[in-house]
Structures are given as structure tokens and as C-alpha cells.
Amino acid sequence: MDIETFFQNQNNKKQLKILTCGSVDDGKSTLIGRLLFDSKNIYSDQLSQTEIESEKYGTQGKQIDLALLIDGLQAEREQGITIDVAYRYFETKKCKFIIADTPGHEEYTRNMVTGASNSDVGIILVDATKGILDQTKRHTFILSLLGIENIIVAVNKMDLINYDEKKFKDIIASFKNFAGEFNFNLQKFIPISALVGDNVFQKNKNISWYNGKSLIDELEEISLKDTLEEEIFSLPVQFVNRLSSEFRGYSGTITSGKIKVNDEVHVFSSKEKIKIIKILTPKGESDFAVKGQAVTLTLDKEVDISRGDLLCSVKNHNYFLSDQFASHIIWMNKEQMIPERNYIFKFINFQTIGKITDLVHKININSFEKIASKFLNLNEIGYAKVALNKNTIFNPYKNNKKLGSFVIIDQFNNQTVGAGVIEHELRRASNISWHQMSINKNLRSSINGQKPCVLWFTGLSGSGKSTIANIIEQKLHKLEKHTYLLDGDNVRHGLNKDLGFTNVDRVENIRRISEVSRLMVDAGLITIVSFISPFKSERKMARELVESDEFIEIYVDTSIEECEKRDPKGLYKKARSGKLKNFTGIDSNYEIPSSPEIILETKTKSAEELADEVILYLKQDNKI
Amino acid sequence: MKLSHIDKLESESIHIIREVASEFDNPVMLYSIGKDSSVMLHLAQKAFYPNKIPFKLMHIDTTWKFKEMINFRDETAKKYNLDLLVHINQEGLRNNINPISSGSKIHTDVMKTQSLIQALDKYKFDAAFGGARRDEEKSRAKERIFSFRDKKHRWDPKNQKPELWNLFNTNIDKDESVRVFPLSNWTEIDIWQYIYQENIPLVPLYFSKIRSVIRRNDMMIMVDDDRLKINENEKIEQKKVRFRTLGCYPLTAAVESDATTVEEIIIELLESKYSERQGRLIDNDQIGSMEKKKQEGYF
Numbered sequence: 049m050d051i052e053t054f055f056q057n058q059n060n061k062k063q064l065k066i067l068t069c070g071s072v073d074d075g076k077s078t079l080i081g082r083l084l085f086d087s088k089n090i091y092s093d094q095l096s097q098t099e100i101e102s103e104k105y106g107t108q109g110k111q112i113d114l115a116l117l118i119d120g121l122q123a124e125r126e127q128g129i130t131i132d133v134a135y136r137y138f139e140t141k142k143c144k145f146i147i148a149d150t151p152g153h154e155e156y157t158r159n160m161v162t163g164a165s166n167s168d169v170g171i172i173l174v175d176a177t178k179g180i181l182d183q184t185k186r187h188t189f190i191l192s193l194l195g196i197e198n199i200i201v202a203v204n205k206m207d208l209i210n211y212d213e214k215k216f217k218d219i220i221a222s223f224k225n226f227a228g229e230f231n232f233n234l235q236k237f238i239p240i241s242a243l244v245g246d247n248v249f250q251k252n253k254n255i256s257w258y259n260g261k262s263l264i265d266e267l268e269e270i271s272l273k274d275t276l277e278e279e280i281f282s283l284p285v286q287f288v289n290r291l292s293s294e295f296r297g298y299s300g301t302i303t304s305g306k307i308k309v310n311d312e313v314h315v316f317s318s319k320e321k322i323k324i325i326k327i328l329t330p331k332g333e334s335d336f337a338v339k340g341q342a343v344t345l346t347l348d349k350e351v352d353i354s355r356g357d358l359l360c361s362v363k364n365h366n367y368f369l370s371d372q373f374a375s376h377i378i379w380m381n382k383e384q385m386i387p388e389r390n391y392i393f394k395f396i397n398f399q400t401i402g403k404i405t406d407l408v409h410k411i412n413i414n415s416f417e418k419i420a421s422k423f424l425n426l427n428e429i430g431y432a433k434v435a436l437n438k439n440t441i442f443n444p445y446k447n448n449k450k451l452g453s454f455v456i457i458d459q460f461n462n463q464t465v466g467a468g469v470i471e472h473e474l475r476r477a478s479n480i481s482w483h484q485m486s487i488n489k490n491l492r493s494s495i496n497g498q499k500p501c502v503l504w505f506t507g508l509s510g511s512g513k514s515t516i517a518n519i520i521e522q523k524l525h526k527l528e529k530h531t532y533l534l535d536g537d538n539v540r541h542g543l544n545k546d547l548g549f550t551n552v553d554r555v556e557n558i559r560r561i562s563e564v565s566r567l568m569v570d571a572g573l574i575t576i577v578s579f580i581s582p583f584k585s586e587r588k589m590a591r592e593l594v595e596s597d598e599f600i601e602i603y604v605d606t607s608i609e610e611c612e613k614r615d616p617k618g619l620y621k622k623a624r625s626g627k628l629k630n631f632t633g634i635d636s637n638y639e640i641p642s643s644p645e646i647i648l649e650t651k652t653k654s655a656e657e658l659a660d661e662v663i664l665y666l667k668q669d670n671k672i
Numbered sequence: 673m674k675l676s677h678i679d680k681l682e683s684e685s686i687h688i689i690r691e692v693a694s695e696f697d698n699p700v701m702l703y704s705i706g707k708d709s710s711v712m713l714h715l716a717q718k719a720f721y722p723n724k725i726p727f728k729l730m731h732i733d734t735t736w737k738f739k740e741m742i743n744f745r746d747e748t749a750k751k752y753n754l755d756l757l758v759h760i761n762q763e764g765l766r767n768n769i770n771p772i773s774s775g776s777k778i779h780t781d782v783m784k785t786q787s788l789i790q791a792l793d794k795y796k797f798d799a800a801f802g803g804a805r806r807d808e809e810k811s812r813a814k815e816r817i818f819s820f821r822d823k824k825h826r827w828d829p830k831n832q833k834p835e836l837w838n839l840f841n842t843n844i845d846k847d848e849s850v851r852v853f854p855l856s857n858w859t860e861i862d863i864w865q866y867i868y869q870e871n872i873p874l875v876p877l878y879f880s881k882i883r884s885v886i887r888r889n890d891m892m893i894m895v896d897d898d899r900l901k902i903n904e905n906e907k908i909e910q911k912k913v914r915f916r917t918l919g920c921y922p923l924t925a926a927v928e929s930d931a932t933t934v935e936e937i938i939i940e941l942l943e944s945k946y947s948e949r950q951g952r953l954i955d956n957d958q959i960g961s962m963e964k965k966k967q968e969g970y971f
Contacts, residue, residue: 051868051935054942058865059676134813135806137859144677146857158834165836287690291723299719301687301838306673330682330718340675342686344721355694380834394839453837462843464833 061139064267067148067163067196070173071183075204079173079242080136080149083264086249087138133163142268157413157427158380160187161467164194165453168272171263176205176215176239180222182414188227189413193376193429193469195449197233198270202263206255207241213257229416234270238263281305281313281361282451284397284441285353289344297328297344298353300397303450305361306338307345315351316358316367316441323348356398358441358451367443367451371436372474375445377404379424381458381465386423386552387432388559390589391465392457395440396450401459401592402436422552424466433474445469460584492572496530499671500569502594503662505578506587506641507604508633509619510611512650512658516604517578519659524574529672532568534561536579549630555586562590569594574671582638600669601644602662608633610651678866682715685854687838688817689719692799692852693726695842699799699852702788703729703756705741706918707874708803708855710748711863714872715854716801717752730757730791730800734783736771736920738896744875757795761787771922772900779920789825792849799842801852807859817856823847861941868934878937880914880929891925 068076134149148163164170170191174184191199201223209215216239223237238247239255240263246252247262260266286300307313311324326346327337337343345359353359360367379385385404393402409418410430424430445452456466493500503520505513514535524531540547544560547553558581568575581587591599611633612620623631630636646665648658666672675683692699701716703709716725731745749756761769764782771779792800806813816832818840833841844850855863867874884895886906893900894915895908900922902908913926914937931937 051938054938055865055869058861059678061677062674063677063680135857136813137807137857162834162836286687287694289720289723291720291726295722299690301683328721330679330686336673338673338675340680340683342683342690342719392843394841396837396839399843449837453839455834455836455839455841457841457843459843462841462845462848464835464841467834467836 057141061142061144063144063146064169064270064272065146065148065167066169066171066267067150067160067167067191068171068173069150069160069163069187069191070204071175071178071181074173074175075242076149076173079171079202079204079240079248080147082242082245082248083145083147084136084138086245087140087264133159140264140268145267157186157190158378161190161194161378161380164190164196165467167196169198169200169267169270170196171200171202174201174203174219174223176203176209176219179219180226184223185226185416186413188223188230189411189416190429192230192232193378195445195469198272199232199235200263200266201235201237203237203239204242206239206246207244211239211246211254216258226416233273236260236266238266279305280363280365281307281311281359282365282367282443282448283307283343283345283359284451285355285357285359286397288354295346296350297326297346298359299342299344300359301342302337302339303396304339304448306336307343308336312362313359314362315353316360317369317439318352320351321362322351322359356440365443366447367441368473369439369441370473370475371402371439372405372434373442373470374408374431374433374472374474375454375468375470376429377424377432377434377456377466377468378429379426379466381463382426383458383465384423384425384551385430385456385466386555389555389583389585390459390592392459393434393436393440393454394457395442395454398440399457400436400438400440402434404432405435406433408432431471434468442470442473444472459588489570489572492570496572497672498529498572498574499598500572501574501598501600501666501671502565502569502590503574503576503600503602504565504581504587504590505576505602505604506581506644507606508608508611508638509580509631510614510616511604511606512648512655513578513580513604515655516648516658516662517576519655520662521576523659523663524672527672529574530572531574531576533576533578534565534568549636551583551630551636554582554636558583558586558590562586562593565590566593569598574666580632580638582632582636584639584641587641597669600646600665601641602646602648603641603644604648604650606650678862678869681858681862682718682866684838684857685712685715686719688840688852688854689716689801691840691842692801693720695840696799696850698795698797699727699801700757700792700795700797701725701727701729701801702803703731703745704803704918705731705737705745705875706803707863707867707878708805708858710872710874711858711866712801712803712855713748713752713754714870724753725755728755728757728795730759730795730797732784732788732791733758733760734771734779734787734920735760735765736779736783736899736922738875738877738894738918738921738924740877741875741918744873748873757791759787759791759794761790770899771920776923779923783920792825796847797849798844799850799852801854803855804853805855805858805860805863806853815853815856817853818842819851819853820844821849821851825849827851861938864934864938864941868938874934875918877915877918879932880912881932882910883913883926884908885911885913885926892927893924894921894926896921 068079070076136147138145148167150160150163172187203216203219220237239258240247246254249262249264251262282304283300283302285298289297289299307324309324309327312321324345325348327334328344329337329341387404387407390401390403392399407421408431410421410424410428412419413429443451452470454468455464458465505517507513517533521531521533544557547557561579565575565577615621622628623634632638720726761783769779769782804812816835820833821827885892886902886908892913911928914929915924915926929940931940
């Protein structure tokens, strides 16, 4: 073969990203091993390495264990399970495949979601000896949620049921029975044996009653279609290239449609119209560019465009600029999702702080039932409303996956804790606007001769917060300052009497108090807040509601042993005996502030002395 | 117009490189002089064209690289006016750590892994590009494109962040970092095809010619300088050989070959039965050795 023909063939090959999913022991790794082996994409040294490992870890007796070609990490080799997503590569005469191997264990749903987000086709493996399981339903649901339109149901281990046609048909029937509502574009059923190789590459006479194609033939024939929406040009600006003074261009990957030189496009945020002058593609300067290409554009005029903006067709489209939307959310972290807690939301070219305001329902992914819930646990999927601190540009996921997806990141440990697909915009934000009143905070506080602020006391129950806060208020009162003291216990008698002590309720408790203290600061008051407020996240939220110099975090540093010894309300005793649940310091966590403005050491000083320290701070800070 | 498989890979890599330039304060591109690094450098130049690459390149020099590699490195830096740093673990040098008497494990650990960590600490880089591909080795197949490293540069395979769509979590704390692999989805044949199509210059060692070699541990080792002591039972032979992968010369096996052009290499590769990492002694120390090295901070 000459090299040019080879390249031509290579360039004509399409790329297909496939995901294999199925439950534990359905034979996913064996199937992928088989695909690599039969397509001759394994080199002999890799094979001999696998032979060595087969003797050590293999489950196929003397035979080579194809699954061991695939399982990469040592821990999972020893346990015989896949713990992560692995990407594998093989090619046939017509197609280049990128295959994501994802685990079947229930606790690893997040990895399957990860694999599915990067795939075009899903292969759902069903063990012929077991039939449809809960996991099969779960995987089908996730594929549908992530917008995968082509699925192949491969009924594996047909050799173990003597290639029984009736059993195969029963499995198809029960699959169709539950999957009917998902509306996959393409849905095929193939009886296979990955171990023996039946119907993977070759059709096999063992299954003469099966008239369809082999798995690989079926995959090669899949053609991926763009939705109508995907034909309209859009480019999220990723990088502004002005690395030298002579050149200014806007770089990013085209997420839909195509663009030509001289086309007129919108800068979405400002609605300004601009004309495309030059298109720099990876192949050099070009008259046009299409979806999927990473390009740099130069424009006919200098406009204000930055990372986070969207360049898009002037024609009809369905993009939104909003700070609120409804979306499905997949939770991927051990620490549960809590409504009203601030998280980082990352979109294709933009990230901002936001929160899940309402969990409308969560979904039982085995029965697809909608269930009322306040929070999501690891691997749970829910439907929720999201509110962001800043406007972002998006498009519902079904129209454009790249502009309709986001991940949720914990703002303290930077873990990716969740992922979401946007369903639709919520209009509430744009309908309620903020009225500017004539009398403002500065005018109000100036007659009081003070600068308003929040003195936020945090610490364990019994640490002395309320005692010190009370003395401070008396001292300020003597100085003729206007104050108000919000006390945790007192507020729970009224405003927050509907809240309990679960993590979700604690977060809501602090959210309301943060909002109330913001109003009081706006009213010009020195606001004293005395709440356990155990979580960093909510203290940060409270801090961010007011101006940066208006929030004074005061950590009342008393050890748990000391608090327990004092136990003024007998609460520690109750908690220790199990009569009181979710008690901070006992069976609920207290996160010590990392950089409070003031730390009050109660061990060595009296409450009176500590109160004076705070008063001194206020004077030095020109608050009073 | 339909994009080919290679076109898609090319744009995907450029997207990743631009994302790092946008989101990190002080990125660096690890440049190992090999073919994958050459492709990565080529893609970075495209990503910021017509301007220069907005970050530094860095080579971790073990002092045991082939002479031709070092020449090629310096020529490339000059030709493209690159901002290239070269880091050598001076302490390792003082302790005479070398691949021959110290053994491959200690040499790799001190002169590559430890040296890399020293350099990352010294320059306080928050993101480091590497040219690794997932098809190279099994534990690489599970690596993220943006792979998080803690303050001590360690990789924890059980604590990887899920990577969905092409949304990359670039949030890190002070002194933490990420390793970024823009070539994750490329295969060996893709790399060679791209080198051919784009006419990317390579170190001549990839192409076959008569070279002085000895046989040791069933491998052909090139005699690149007189630091390689020839044992009594060994003799220097003149063989027509080339290298499928480049590293420290005493640890990198040559293969007999007639391939003197990229086309011939591709044809050879298509007929070949051996994967490229087989030429590297370090992988075979023990089962799962790559995974262990990665946890310690190796690329």
C-alpha cells in the first residue's frame, strides 16, 4: 500500500466515541478487550504482558484474560473491578473509535455520567443469564439524560444460555417495556458473546436465527446528525489574543454552525453587530470555518469582548442571557448537595458563584419516579432551579450540549461535586428589579455617628458567644450607638421556627440571618449576630452579602472540652446520651474559621475584657 | 465540510492549550524533545498564532540524553525564539546518580521525578503541559486531561476529579498544580500521520542509520559517549537502527530498521508487532510500575 492512499483512507475514517455500560460482571472489559484484540490493535508485547498478568490475576484459567488488557490501575486489578473511566483506542477500515470504559457499580454512577458526557453512542451490556437489572435501567436513563441518541443493547454471554432465541427476545421485550419513554433515535439489539467473539466482529453460525448485523458493522453505520439548532453559528470566546500590540483576535472553538469571512455576527452580551475580517484555522488562514474547529477571528472594529462572551449568528436562535435556569443535576460527591449553599458553576468559557435555590424533585433512577427531597446525595439525580451571581449565556442542552452543560465545584476544596444539563431559562430574575430608594445606608448611619457593620460571632454551643455579645451591646448602647443583636436561640422562636438541625436546615437558618443582617446594615445599624454558624461556606455567604469592610468575623475560641464542662443548658449531656441529634461538635461538624478578623480566647480572659477588645477594634477601625 | 479524525484531535488539543493560558497564572510546557513534545509544541504555536506562545518551555535534563537530542533542543529553541528553561538536579549530579551504576529506578526517580518537582517548586508553575497519551500505557488510559497534583506534586488515582464534556475544573489552591495532557486522545499512528502532514521536524534519532550499539539485557543500547562502559562479553556492533521512543540513552533500546523517512516509519509501524513503550526499560521494573511512578510525581 502506498502512503498517500493510506492517509486518504485515514482521513476518510469517521471518529466515533462510544461508551460501554452494564452492571458488574456483565463483561464490559472483556468486550473491549475483544474489540481491541479482533481489530488487531494490540501489540504483541502488550499481549505478552497481559499473559504474565493473567497468570497472576486472571479469572479465565490458562486462557488469556482479555479484561486484564483494559483494567489499568493496580488496585482495581487486584479487586477485579474498574474504579474509573478508562479511554481506549482502536480502528477498523471505516472508523476510528474512542471507547470509554465505565464501571457498573452503583456507587460509581458519576464515572458513567462522565463517560457518557463525552460519547456519541452507548453500548448497554446485558448479561443474558441475568436479564434486565436495576443497573440496566439506570444506565439507560443516564444515556437519555445526557442526550445520547444512539444506543445498542448487546445481550452478552449468549454462549452460556445455549444461544437461546426465546430468552434473547424476552430480554428485548422487557427492555422496550421500560425504555419506551426515552425516544432514542436509534436502538438496536444484538446477541453476542464477548468471551468467544460471537457477533462482535464476525457473525456466527451459533446464532443463525439472528438476521441483523454484527456489533462492529452496526457501529460503523451510525451517522451522527446535527440538530437544526446546531447549524446556527456560535463561538464562545475562550481567549482574547492580544499578546502583541500588532494583533488582536478572538479565539475559541466553534460550538455550532459555520462562519465565512465578511459574515455579520452578534456579540451576544452587548448585541453589537460586527463583521468577520479574518479566520485563522489550525490549517492556516481560511475563508470559512465549521463546528468543532478551534479558530481565531479578527473583526472589523474594536469592541469590548472578553472570555465568557459569545459570538453568534444574527439569525434566530435560542440563547439566553440570564442568572437563573432550571436543570437536571447529577451529584458526584460524598458530601451532599445543599440548597442555598454557594458553589462555583463552571460553563464552557465562564465560571461564577451560584446556588441551587430549589430542588424540585429527585429521581429514582431505577423506577424513574419523582421523589420530593431537600438535598441530593452522591450519585443522585434531581431537577432543580439554579441562581447565579452573574448573568451567563446558555442554550438548553437538547439544542447545544456545549452551551447547555455545566459542572459544579466546591469553593473550598475545589472538587468537582456535580454536573448539570440546562433544561430552560427561568424568568423570575428579569422581572423583579431592585428599587433605588432616596435615603441610603450612608445617610441613615450618618445621623447615628457610626458606620454600620456586622459583628458575626461564631463558635461552639456554650463557648460564650451570647454572653460576650450581650456585654458588647450594652457598652455600645452606653456610647449611644444604634445596635441590634440577633441571637441564634431567639431567632429560632420566630423567623426560623420552622427549621430543625439537619445540615440543610442549618444552611437555611444562616441564609435567612445573613439576609436579615444585610437589611440591618442597610438600616445603618451595628448588627451583632450570635450563631454557632458551623460551616465556612455559609459564613462566607454572609460576608459576601455586605461590603468587604462591613463584616467582622469573631471566633469565640473555646475548646469542646471546656464547653462540655460548662454546658450551661445541659445540651452536651443530652447529645452525649443520644437524646439530641446533629449537635455541633458531637455528631455534627464545626469548621474553625481560617482567618477571622478577631479571635477571642475565653480560657485566659473574662467576658468583660473580651468585650472591651471588640470595642477597641471598632474604634480603631473607625466604626464608632 | 466534515472534519477528519486528525482535524478533530488537532482542534481539541488547541482548545485545551488555550484553556490553560486563560485560566492559569503561570503555566509551563514540559518539553522532552521527543516526537510527542514536538507535536505539542507545534499545536501550541498554532493556538496563539500569529503571536508567540505566552508561556515558557522547560526541559528536565538528566544529563544522559542522547547528544543529538540536546542539539535538536537548542536549535529548536533558537529557530522559534522560544523561552526555554533547562533544569538539572544538581544534587543528583553531585551524588553521581546515573542510569548505569545507580540503576534505572533510582536514576529515573532522582534525575527525572525529583528534578521535575524541584523545578516546579523553584519557578512556582501552577500548570504543566505534558505530551503523554492515553494509548501509551494502561494506567495512562485512566488519566484525566487536567490531572490534579497536591502540594507535594502527588497523583491520587482514587481522588481524580470527574471530567465532563470539555469543561475543565481549573480551580486550585496555592502551591497546588495540574498536569495537562493535550494529546490524551491521540494514538501513536495519529502522531506520525500529523508529523507527516504538517512536516514537523524531529530529532534524527527517529530515523534509521548505521549506529554503534551493544547488546545488553536483550536490548540494543547505543554507545552515545564513553560513559557507557563496555563489559568484556559485549562488543560494539554497527547496526542500522532507529529509536521509537527517546529517553536517557542507556535506558532506551534501539530497534533494527530500514525506515529513514516518516513514510517508511509509518509503514513499519503498521506492520510492527511491538508497542512503543517497550523500548523503555523503566516500565518493566515491576507490574504496575508506571502507576507507582505517577503517584510519586513522575509525568
